[in-house]
Amino acid sequence: MELAIEAKDLRKRYPPDVQALDGVSLSVEAGTIFSVLGPNGAGKSTMTRVLCSLTTPDSGEAKVCGIDVVKHPDRVRRVIGVVGQKHGSDQNATGRENLVLHGEFHGITGAELRRRVDDVLERVGLQDAAGRLVRTYSGGMARRLDIAMGLLNSPQVLFLDEPTTGLDPEARVQMWHDIEQLAVQHQMTIWLTTHYMDEADSLASQLAIVDRGRVVAQGSPDQLKRELSGDTVLVELAETDDGRAAGAIASVTTINDASVEGRTLRARCADGGAAIPAVLAALDAQQVKVASVTVSRPSLNDVYLRHAGRAFEQAESESEAVAA
Ligand SMILES: Nc1ncnc2c1ncn2[C@@H]1O[C@H](COP(=O)(O)OP(=O)(O)OP(=O)(O)O)[C@@H](O)[C@H]1O
Ligand SMILES: [Mg+2]
Structure with a gap:
């Protein structure tokens, strides 16, 4: 090489x-x-x-x-x-x-x-x-x-x-x-x-x-994504989280690596399809309204989140705030 x-x-x-x-x-x-x-x-x-x-x-x-x-x-x-x-x-x-x-x-x-x-x-x-x-x-x-x-x-x-x-x-x-x-x-x-x-x-x-x-x-992009096993569950909340969604997701035992930024809740789990009912039930119990839910294979954004400890969009907006 x-x-x-x-x-x-x-x-x-x-x-x-x-x-x-x-x-x-x-x-x-x-x-x-x-x-x-x-x-x-x-x-x-x-x-x-x-x-x-x-x-x-x-x-x-x-x-x-x-x-x-x-x-x-x-x-x-x-x-x-x-x-x-x-x-x-x-x-x-x-x-x-x-x-x-x-x-x-x-x-x-x-x-x-x-x-x-x-x-x-x-x-x-x-x-x-x-x-x-x-x-x-x-x-x-x-x-x-x-x-x-x-x-x-x-x-x-x-x-x-x-x-x-x-x-x-x-x-x-x-x-x-x-x-x-x-x-x-x-x-x-x-x-x-x-x-x-x-x-x-x-x-x-x-x-x-x-x-x-x-x-x-x-x-390689594939290698980096493969290193993150499992699925990503993305929940779009109807309103910006006041802390209740973050609290609710923390109580779901099949979820690891959850984060909430504004109206976006992102969580990692072994089997996204199986975890969704529990996620929705936990949010519903806290009267958190949900706009949409998607399950996906890991993306580069998930790779970034894992290694940098924050989502890519958040890093962009933080640096804009510093520059302003
Ligand atoms: N000539 C300079 N003097 C002082 N600080 C600088 C200079 N050039 C870059 N920096 C700072 O160094 C850091 C890295 O900047 P750099 O331009 O390498 O980032 P970047 O990843 O290319 O960003 P962008 O996506 O905005 O182009 C930033 O905090 C920037 O403000
Ligand atoms: Mg540059």
């Missing part, structure tokens, strides 16, 4: 007291899509920037294609493509002009540059729009141009920081398809950060779930 990325115990603190990376270790096999899934502020962009040699860690080690990112940043930059979280293109230039400029920046010129620009335009499906100003592009097209720029130096590893955030559902699915093609047809290693569970679930062969600067779980 050839490793494209290896990180050992990376730490980084932003003054005065934000521990953005709190001992991150992970490894990524060459030629695979590796997804880093985590809520706002988890440290995804910081990890990405360290691995791309755009910022240095306080301690720890990282190698990309076997090259130490701290000791040889210039060599690392030659084998990687980077697509940052924000748009990198000039809105008042055409798609092709942006690519030419970016190529020249990398020292590519003449016929070789023209060939590569045509090649990447085709790979992201922008041949027909290449002569249009970027400000006339849709969000999905602008993001595909960002990816084309990242591909221009024929990288072995492509870093994508939240490539689909802000795209409409249709453009997101198109982008998933494009990313998959890159990995399969060009045997590229793709590092992809996201805060969409479904994205990580459908694209990644391996993923790391991160929270507060730590990797809380790593494995």
Whole structure:
């Protein structure tokens, strides 16, 4: 197994007291899509920037294609493509002009540059729009141009920081398809950060779930879900819980790992179908009204809840509250 990325115990603190990376270790096999899934502020962009040699860690080690990112940043930059979280293109230039400029920046010129620009335009499906100003592009097209720029130096590893955030559902699915093609047809290693569970679930062969600067779980999506045996019971309450639902669920002996957030009660149990009558009876005894009940196999959200100790949506809203 050839490793494209290896990180050992990376730490980084932003003054005065934000521990953005709190001992991150992970490894990524060459030629695979590796997804880093985590809520706002988890440290995804910081990890990405360290691995791309755009910022240095306080301690720890990282190698990309076997090259130490701290000791040889210039060599690392030659084998990687980077697509940052924000748009990198000039809105008042055409798609092709942006690519030419970016190529020249990398020292590519003449016929070789023209060939590569045509090649990447085709790979992201922008041949027909290449002569249009970027400000006339849709969000999905602008993001595909960002990816084309990242591909221009024929990288072995492509870093994508939240490539689909802000795209409409249709453009997101198109982008998933494009990313998959890159990995399969060009045997590229793709590092992809996201805060969409479904994205990580459908694209990644391996993923790391991160929270507060730590990797809380790593494995294939299926492996991580399989580790949680049993079912998830999800009860949508008619009203926000005043404590009675939490009390009621605690009394049901077949349930473990129950949590109530607002109107959502989530519980884990060995057999969801068998547990439902007892759950409903316990809620009814406390006069808690129920809007709906579903039983499902474990999802990545359950994996996150188990390892991070809180639900993904809750982590997102907590970090928004901190940022506000
Ligand atoms: N340049 C900086 N100076 C100070 N603090 C920073 C800086 N960059 C990031 N942080 C903080 O470090 C933590 C991790 O940030 P990071 O951008 O890596 O998270 P993220 O997972 O990419 O989040 P998002 O999903 O919002 O992009 C956050 O608390 C953030 O506020
Ligand atoms: Mg980020």
